[in-house]
Amino acid sequence: MRGRRRKDKDGNIRLPVLADFSSIEVFVAIMETRSISKAASRLNTAPSVVSHRLTTLESLAQVKLFNRTTRIVSPTEAAERLYRHCIEIIHRIDAAEQELWGANAVLSGDLRIAAPVYFGMQSIAPILPIFIRRYPGLNVSLQLSAQAANLISEGIDLAIRFQGKVDIKNGDRMILENERVFCASPRYLEEHGTPQVPLDLQNHDCICSSTPVPFANWSYREKGVAGVIRVLPMMQSDNVLVMIEATRQGLGIAQLGRRVIEPFLASGDLVTVLDAYAPDPNYLIATAPDSNYMPQKAIAFVDFLVEHLAKPRGVG
Incomplete structure (x- = not known):
């Protein structure tokens, strides 16, 4: 993704802030993990590469995006504003790919899933290899925890949870009823x-x-x-x-x-x-970080769970 050179308020020529899609990916990864090293791990690259890209991005933007210490990376107000636009860009690209290729789309990239410990061990682990073989282009990560994941800060694409009701307005997708x-x-x-x-x-x-x-x-x-x-x-x-x-x-x-x-x-x-x-009963539901949008790779996994797990009796 190449942008045209533009003039800043003083008439100086500079590159667009988001000159390529990798800049968006790096910025979003840092925002969602609050860590240079975790962002690098998510992107499968070195922390020095992420740090350099962030420095370049801040230089192009001519604004500080993060306050950094040895342990903490916290976003500035400018970063919060930029993040909303970057997420929209990612969603639009994903939607465009879905519309372009439809059912023939080849799913790829990372799919990070969070689920309760015992449910994950008993119900997801035995069928996960089937899903991975079905979509070999995906790099699937399953995080099992007794605590509900913070989807944004932990970089989770899809959370599987039990809750008392299904809130469609909040982007919930029901997998099954839990007796x-x-x-x-x-x-x-x-x-x-x-x-x-x-x-x-x-x-x-x-x-x-x-x-x-x-x-x-x-x-x-x-x-x-x-x-x-x-x-x-x-x-x-x-x-x-x-x-x-x-x-x-x-x-x-x-x-x-x-x-x-x-x-x-x-x-x-x-x-x-x-x-x-x-x-x-309560309900096993799936939810994504953005209540208005669930990526196609997450939809594919939810459909897979419904296919293999939805039965008259629930899962606890």
């Missing part, structure tokens, strides 16, 4: 009895997701009416696998997704309880 159940081991129920109504849970040991407060609010539904019961966790974890194992070994009752415990239900290690009071 949730109460469950326990037969051993635990033999020793402590089986709860008959949600209020009984207050007299049981409960295994919960980590909460910032000493108690946990568990939702349930009774004859179509939503309710909440406050329970005191005897154990908490931000890892579903830890919760499953504790439940399987008889430490208490948990509220989990049915599909994630399906193998243990089939083996008899776990059973469901309070089926008449099962909570509302």
